[in-house]
Structures are given as structure tokens and as C-alpha cells.
Amino acid sequence: MPARNILVINCGSSSIKFALVREGRDDFILHGLAERLGANGASLRWQGETDEQPQTLELPGADHKAALARLLPLVAQAAQGKLHAIGHRVVHGGERFTQASRLTDEVLSAIRETSPLAPLHNPANLVGIDAAMALYPDLPHIAVFDTAFHQSLPERAYRYAIPEPLYREQHVRRYGFHGTSHRYVSHKAAEMSGLAVGDSYWLSAHLGNGSSTCAIANGQSRDTSMGLTPLEGLMMGTRSGDVDPNLHSHLARTLGWSLEKIDHMLNHDSGLLGLSGLSNDMRTLEHAREQGHANAALAIEVFCYRLAKSLASLTCALPRLDGIIFTGGIGENSALVRNLTVKHLHVLNLELDGEANARCVRGVGGPIHLAGHPRVLVIPTNEEKQIALDTLAVLD
Template identity: 75%
Template sequence: MSARNILVINCGSSSIKFALVNEAQSTFPLQGLAERLGSPEAVLHWQLGDTKQSLDIPGADHRAALEKLLPLAQDAAGGKLDGIGHRVVHGGEHFTGSSLINEQVLQAIRDSAQLAPLHNPANLVGIDAAIALFPGLPQVSVFDTAFHQSMPEHAFRYAVPEFLYKEHSVRRYGFHGTSHSYVSKRAAEMTGLPVDDSSWLTAHLGNGCSTCAIVNGESRDTSMGLTPLEGLVMGTRSGDVDPNLHSYLNRTLGWSLEQIDRMLNHDSGLKGLSGLSNDLRTLQEARAAGHAGANLAFEVFCYRLAKSLASMACALPKLDGLIFTGGIGENSTAVRTRTLEHLKLFNFKLDEEANARCTRGVGGEIQAPGSPRVLVVPTNEERQIALDTLALLDA
């Protein structure tokens, strides 16, 4: 049987990230991004092999952009697309794994939209457009939250009245599940450990950040909660704050819920602390030049990350290793170093040369002799979505 091709689609509110995944190839034959959708500046970028191209698509919405990119995927697949895998942010409690898309699945995604109002509606637009354009092709939804449905109740319940959980689904869900799942499996492969007898702490660090405790291939706890705002300091998200901050700001500044929500999600985190940027690369340069806000943002980010990892360890029976992934986790040697300096009780020690070597897609073990394992594992959410899609096609 020839190697199969899966198109992976990740629809944001004004963008579509896509990749063609061939099960026999380590690199993507085609990948790209449609961005600024719905505006006069809408544009489609793609890379076919080593060739990069762009096409202006002014005013294009998600469907119009998909009508342009789907033929590109068909051509790159030699006319043989075997399925489409869609990233869906929130599956609520409906989904403990990926699902072949049918009307019941679509309705469940719609029902979960109130839990992810920025993401699920955009994910649905991509699914609807792909089904309209390729009605005979198997389509699969892969949920960010599904991996964390293995958390025990004592990890996912909030200490609030029970009716809020029973009637309104108020609980911790967790996100980045595709990434946490992928890198923990890769770490087991890299170290020769069986997935079903391994325990990992994982840190997915990008503009969004989360930690996870993974036991025998299953999530036991994670730092994000009902929404992706809970947990770590992120690019523009605050992470954990006192829950009474809302009433305090309303009382003292007269801010509305919408103003507070926007501040916590879009104006906080590294951006808010530094007063400069949400991009850690910019902050590293500013920090080296003596910028006090950039230094504060870096220090708070690393300390809060270490605190979260230490708390995640409560869910592990043993520790086979700590994994860094995501844009920051894979590339910032300084974040890895500073975070582990806060975890003295775990006796982590880094090999400085190995740590410096692991950037720009290079992974590996970076601990010094005598230290518990520390790994940099480049994430590949597109490949994991394709693998989930293929598994359902095989089933």
C-alpha cells in the first residue's frame, strides 16, 4: 500500500494554518498559512518543498481561502488525499479522543463553543468549508482537550458548588493536549522506555504555555483549566491571578467584565510585565541591554514555570524526565537554565554544551551526569493530528 496523505487544518479566528502530512516522509510536502482573513490584506503563504510562494486574496474568508489551498494540497499529494484532520480547541467532556466527523460530532463542537468562543466557531468554519469542498473525504476532529480527559476528578474539579459543574460544565479541561501527548511519546522513544511504563513532566512553552504530568501515556494533571487563561505566565495572558481581581478592578476602576477579560488575555503576561513585548526573543535582547521590565518578565516567567512543574510532580509515581517543547521551550537555553535553578530539590543539573546545542529543531537530552533526565523534544502537533486521523481511518 502506498504511503497515505493527510491534510491537517488549524483554523483560527482570522487565519488557517495547514500542512500536508505523508506518513512515510519526515518533512511536510506542503505547509502554509492564510492570514488576516476577512480583511483587504488577506494573504495565502505556502511552501512546496523548498519553494515559498504567496498569493494576495483580499477580502477572502475561511471558505475562500480553503478553496485556494485545497487544490494545492491535492496537487502536492499527487491527486490522492486520504483524509483531513482538523484541530478543534475544545471538546468539553464529550470527547476522550479524536472522532470521525458526523452530524453528532459537529453538534457537540457547537455545544462546546461557549467554552472556547474565540476558537470553536472558527474551527467549525474550517470543517464546514472542507466538507463542502470534499464531501466524500473522511474528516477527523482532533481536540486539544481530549488528552486531558484522563485526569482524575480530584485534579479537574474546582472547589465551587456542584451545580456549576453538573449543569454548566465548570471544571478544568486543559489544552495543548496534542503537543503534550506527542512529546511524551517521543521522549519514551528517545530514551528507550515503554510509553505504558513512563512518567514525565512536560512544559509546552510558546505564546500560550502549559505544563502537564503524564503517567503511562495519560494526562494526570495540567496547568490550564476551564479556559487557556489558567496557569503559567504566557505571551499576553496573565495565567493565575487572585480570583477577586475582577471585583477589585470593577470596584476601584469601574472596569467592565469585558475590559478585565481583555486585559488578562491580551495585555498581560510577558507583554504586561515588560511593558515592551510578548516575544521572548525581543525581551532577551532588551534584558541583555539592561531593560528592567524585560528582566522582570523573564524572571517571573521562569519562577512561575518552575512552581507549576513542582506542583505537577504531585501527580507522578516516579519521574523519568522533564521535557521542554514549543517555540520557547525548544529554543530558549536561558529559560531552561533559569527554570531548573528554581527546582533545586529535584537535583536537576544541565550540561551547558548540550543545552546550547538544542535549538532550531534540534532535540535531545541536556542533563549533566547524575541529574534526572531533561529533554528538549521538538513538538509536531500536525503529525500527531495526522497520526490520530490515520488511526481512525484504520479503525
């Protein structure tokens, strides 16, 4: 049976990240990004396996459907006309979806019903799904849910200490996100370490503009930092992470702020951006820190301390620890963040090899721990490949 070609689509509110994955291959046949959609600066950037440099096409004012209409012919050409399915990233699947699912009217309706739990993500995912299904109505379309991996959490980990009817009737509970990434890197960590996936225990830190940690036992998520929505847990690029639950009423009472204004502040004006007053980009903050910017240094320190606290707390979910994994844009590229975080975890006897840590940037992964100390690994995530694998599993 010839290798199948899967197009993976990850839609944001103003972007489409895509990759053409051929069964049995680690590299992409084609990959790229359409960004700033809906604005005059909209553009499409892509690179095929034979291209030495990325190619760019300006798409002024293009929306998601227009961008897909321009990129899909590139996909068809790269796949030589043989595209077998499209795998879509969907952030929130609620309690209903424990694995990838073929997109039917019923599944689409369920994703829409779950949108209030991920208002920044699910509607954007649906825009891409609707556009792709309109352009390729005869292809199988598969939804791969970020939350599905975390459906193995025990009840003690996913329940909030709130009245029972809110869970039973409103489904208010912890769901967790970044499941596709945590699943992928934990499998890679076991492979790198010569351990069986079914007999290995990891702490995973997916760090980017959105960040989360996860305790993984024998290939299953046992606890994670994000909760009902992607706002809970770690400090992130523009998200606050954990705050006092009474902050809402305090700001409403003292400043007269509306729920909408508080929600926007916690999701868009907080985190690295809020503390530094400068940027949500870790590279910018690291440079500013070197130049003596006090608030940039504070933002990085708070980020790393809260990350270390989260990792330490998640050890409660594991009978033993085989290693810690750093992944995501910050986790894969910031030697400073890894170093500062591990320094806070001295109780776990962690120690980094400075040269190995400095070497792991720009796609280079591997072990960064000092010999004789517990494993610390940098593993570049590959959510697109995992989505393709899950899509193939549904086709099979």
C-alpha cells in the same frame, strides 16, 4: 495498501496552519500558513518537499474560505489527486470527546455548544471546518481535540472546590489543553530514552504564546496547568495565567470595569506583554533584556519562576520522574528560559549542560542535562503529525 495522504488544518481567528502528511513519513509533503486573513495584508506561504525556499502568494482581503480555495489545489497537486481525509484541530471538546471523532452534524453541534468554554478558539476552528467541508464535502473530516488527552485526569485533579451543581449541570471543571502536543512529545521522550511509553513518567512544558505544563504517567495525562479555559495556569504571551479569583470583583468595584473589559485584559493585554509593556514575543524580550530593559527582564523572570512552580507542583501526580520535556516555540528555542527555569528547580537535582542547551534551537532537539543528573529534554513538537495519526486511527 498504498500510503494514505492526510491534510491537517489548524485554524485560528485570522490564520490557517496546514500540513500534508503521508502515512509512514515524518516529514511533510507540503506545509504552510495563511495569515492575516480578513485584512489587506493577507497572504499564503507554503513549501513543498522539492522547494528549496518557501513560496508566497498575496491574498488581499481573503477570508478563510478564499484562502482554503487557493491552498487546496496545491494540496491536491502535492497529493497527486489522492487525498484520503482532512484532520481538524479543535481546541475544546468538553467532557464528551475523549478521542478523535468523525465530524457529523451531531459532532459539529457539540463543538458549537462547547464554544463558550473556548471563545477565542472553537469558533475559529469551526470557520475552517465549515470552509473545508464546503470545498471537500465527500472527504472524511475528523476532529482532533486538544482536551481529549486530559480526559484521563483523576477527579481530584479536574474538580474545582465549588458547589456540586455547577459541575453536574454546567460542567464547570478543569479540562486542560495542548493535549496533542503533550501526548506527542511524551511518546518521543520515552522513545529517545529507551523507556516504554507504558512505564515512563514525564513533566512536559509546552511553551509559546499559549503555554501549559502536564504530568504524564504511562502515556496518560494525570494533571495539567490549564483548566476550564486556556487562561488558567502559566503566565503566557498575552494571558495572565493564574490570578486571584477575586480580581474581577475588585476591578469592577474600584474601577467600574465590566466583565468583558476584565476578560479582554486578562486574555489580550497581560502575560509577557502586560508585564514588559513591550511585547508578547520572547525573542524581542530577550533582546531588550540584553539592552538593559528592566521590565523585559522582569517579565522573563516571572515567566520562568511561575513555570518552575508549576512543574514542581505537578510532581505530586507522579510516583517517579523520568525527565522534564521542553517544547513549543519558546521551549524549543529559548536556552535562557530553560536555564532560568531549571535553576529554580534545584530541589529536583536538575542541572543543565550549557553547550547542549545552547545547541538546542531552531528544530534541534535532544538531551540538555548534565551527566549524572535527571533528564531534561528538548523535543520539537509535531502536532500536525499527531493529528494525522489520530485521523488515520479514526479511518481504521
